Amino acid sequence: MKARDVRSSFLNFFAQNGHELVRSSSLVPESDPTLLFANAGMNQFKDVFTGREARPYRRATTSQKCVRAGGKHNDLENVGFTARHHTFFEMLGNFSFGDYFKADAIEWAYRLLVKELGIDPKRIMYTVFAGDKALPGVGPDDEARALWRKVAGVGDDRVLGLGAKENFWQMGDVGPMGPCSEIHFHQGDDLPCPEATCLGPACDCDRWLEIWNLVFMQYERKVKDGPLAPLPAPSVDTGAGLERVTSVVQGRRSNYDTDLFSPLIACASELARKPYGLNPKDDASLRVIADHARATAFLIADGVFPDKTGREYVLRRIFRRAVRHGKRLGIEEPFMHLVCGRVIDEMGDVYPELRERRKVVEQMALEEENRFRKTLDRGLKLLEEEFDRMAAAGERTIPGLRVFSLYDTYGFPDDLTAVIARERGLEIDKAGFDVAMNEARTKSEFKGHDEAVSDVYHTLARAQGATEFTGYDGDGVTGQGTVRAVLVKGVPAEVARAGSAVAIVVERTPFYPEQGGQMGDTGHLVTPTGRVRVDDTRKPAGDVIVHLGEVESGEVRVGEHADLEVDRDRRERTRANHSATHLLHLALKRVLGEHAAQKGSLVAPDRLRFDFSHFAALTDDEKTRIEDMVNAEIRRNADSSTEVLGLAEAKQRGAVQMFGEKYGERVRVVRIGRDSLEFCGGTHVRRAGDIGLFKLVSESGIAQGVRRIEGVTGAGALDYVRRLEHELGRAAGHLRGAPLEVAGRVEKLQADLKAREKEVNDLRQKLAAGGSRDLLSEVKEVGGVKLLAARTEVGDAKALRDVGDKLRDKLGSGVVALAGVGGEGVSLLVMVTKDLTNKYHAGKLVGAMAEILGGRGGGRPDMAQAGGKDASKVDAALARVQELVAAG
Secondary structure, three states: HHHHHHHHHHHHHHHHOEEEEEEOOHHHOOOOOOOOOOOOHHHHHHHHHOOOOOOOOOOOEEEEEOOOOHHHHHOOOOOOOOOOOOOOEEEEEEOOOOOOHHHHHHHHHHHHHHHHOOOOOOHHEEEOOOOOOOOOOOOOOOHHHHHHHHHHEEEEEEEEEOOOOHHHOOOOOOOEEEEEEEEEEOOOOOOOOOOOOOOOOOOOOOOOOEEEEEEEEEEEEOOOOOOOEEEEEEEEEEEHHHHHHHHHHHOOHHHHHOOHHHHHHHHHHHOOOOOOOOOHHHHHHHHHHHHHHHHHHHHOOOOOOOOOOOHHHHHHHHHHHHHHHHHHHOOOOOOOHHOOOHHHHOOOOHHHHHHHHHHHHHHHHHHHHHHHHHHHHHHHHHHHHHHHHHHHHHEEEOOOHHHHHHHHHHHOHHHHHHHHHOOOEEOOOHHHHHHHHHHHOOOOOOOOOOOOOOOOHHHHHHHOOEEOOOOOOOOOEEEEEEEEEEEOOEEEEEEEOOOEEEEEEEEEEOOOOOOOOOOOOEEEEEOOOOOEEEEEEEEEEEOOOOOOOEEEEEEEEEOOOEEEOOOHHHHHHHHHHHHHHHHHHHHHHHHHHOOOOOEEEEEEOEEEEEEEEOOOOOOHHHHHHHHHHHHHHHHHEEEEEEEEEEEEHHOOOEEEEOOOOOOOOOEEEEOOOEEEEEEEOOOOOOHHHHHEEEEEEEEEEEEOOEEEEEEEEEHHHHHHHHHHHHHHHHHHHOOOOOHHHHHHHHHHHHHHHHHHHHHHHHHHHHHHHHOOHHHHHHOOOOOOOOEEEEEEEOOOHHHHHHHHHHHHHOOOOOOOEEEOOOOOOOEEEEEEEEEHHOOOOHHHHHHHHHHOOOOEEEOOOOEEEEOOHHHHHHHHHHHHHHHHHHHH
């Protein structure tokens, strides 16, 4: 049975048993700042388990994409060197939200493993919670034990009781929690075990392999360290690693020997020209590449690009570790994009986002590897120099600042430096590195892009349900409804009086909440007793829309009728900018290629901002073509249209979706112009011509592989063009020409300026060389050495150095000491010809001069510069040089 069959058998089994088949969420968690990546199947159901979110089903099954390579799961260096460690993996799971409980969960788990997947039940053991002193009042899970004995037909010798560390699960210090039951598979007693007598499933050896964990959420803790109380609606959360289950089904003792990895290892083996299975070190490197290519492909497809902070840095660490292992195997050309391509070939049918974003994945991998390879050899050379220095000094630890320098300048993640150091029997100063990293960062180490949502809004969402948005209908800017909730300073209230900052929920509203990059609407909400200025509109939890603002007059009460009116002009401008982003997205794809996918946007009334994946700055020609395409579509003035379609049908029609965005089974699809078709819930123009005009204002890079375009439309574009005209007119006036002559006149001015700068530099050098004086005539012989010690009337350091070079060359052998007094202070220069540097040091000579003048300086043995403050002592400084030269 292949891995794809294991996955489909699991999902189909639970679907046939009344479970909703739910697609994997993105690896980038939605509205959960506590997670870098999705790392368990239950992540996307967290709010369902805690009661903050309601879904139309009470049973679910999924195969969730997961990444564990950061935070407490920072065991990256083990990946490739053990049979089970991975950065990317799939977690199969079935979930009950207050529906079935232990009996069904245990029976289904046994039936699936034994009857559907054909695993030998004689090689399976089960663990249950046996009670723990750390959890007083929570007894052993005798129910689960009895169920296993009944369902699997085994005795107590096959059901092992363990403590809280192994068999009690909790989401956090507070919230749902409960005992769990693990299913373990016996791989064989021939595998080594460090214990005199193997402890079975409780042992850390490889003889027993955990393949499935069933969590029974039956308790709740409301305050930290508080007592446990029964959960009103007990739930089930299970997780079975696809890689582990597949290894058992396929009779393999290593996940890497299954068909999930073997095609990738074969690809890496071919690129390295190293057969797999002959050399343990080479085999480990091939496994690293296979694993890390999976993580790379899936993370980039979900919109994570390698960079220096947060989840982007985790990807960079994973990726660059793979590249180093490739280099270790002798692969000298970029290769990771090829292995990532093989990942897409193998898994793109199950996860279509891989195929949809193939070009982005492969191009980003290629760009990142090229960037790293440019610095890798230099970084390794510097590490070798550091190792030599440490050996001479008898040190065993690379200083934290040095580790940080390798990271900051050469892109060496600290754990890569640590691995290379360990290969030499050395270590790094991790604490020192962390200090240097924290000091250097201008941003926090990691903050979720989504703020944690206040419990009060989740409570509100549960109590009030979804707010009906009416802004698509009629004129789209007026509406009526009943005030359902009022919050004053975040606290629910029955009434809010004049001057109060409020959040108001109405049963239906034309106000569009901030989402999808579009800013929230503003306007007014009026009741019979009061008037509210709405400054923003948000959707903080679920589908409840909240109007944020201030009571301008009177008071507003829960239950009152309300008339709502959106700021019409602001909405129209926002619509134009939003629709323009759709046309811009289409133009980018047509000019640059399909890889130019949206990475983010801001749609405001006065401007638009569009971030997209691309790997180079746009040329002037590309910008012109993009702008022309957008404006051509505006002039065609085609009707806009919207449809609500099934997700599959929308994709089939070619509708474009956002990177990493989570969509339901029904989606709103918007057509702007003839060919732009996108998933979108925003407000848009009725006809493309309503946009008026699109003007591209700027284009820049904001991160590796991410570019940003800023633009304006309609009245905003007209304002921008007028500002340009005004500035151009002012410039033309200063240049005494017409606006269209500005460029030519500026070029002429630059040429004139360059010629005059050359003339000034020539005069400075002539002056520095003594003007009408012949400085070479002032050369003295001191102690058998020719010395030119003189003052000049030019203090410019560069001019002084140029003159010094010429005088030294003409001198042949000797010392040149010049003091330039033409500026505010004194510029000093000392040059010593190469044949005398073993006798005189220019840095020491110039330092002695500077000290007399109240300054400081130094430099190389053959040339040094310094500055002084007291020009009245120049003669004394020159005399001091003569003394030092005479003294030898």
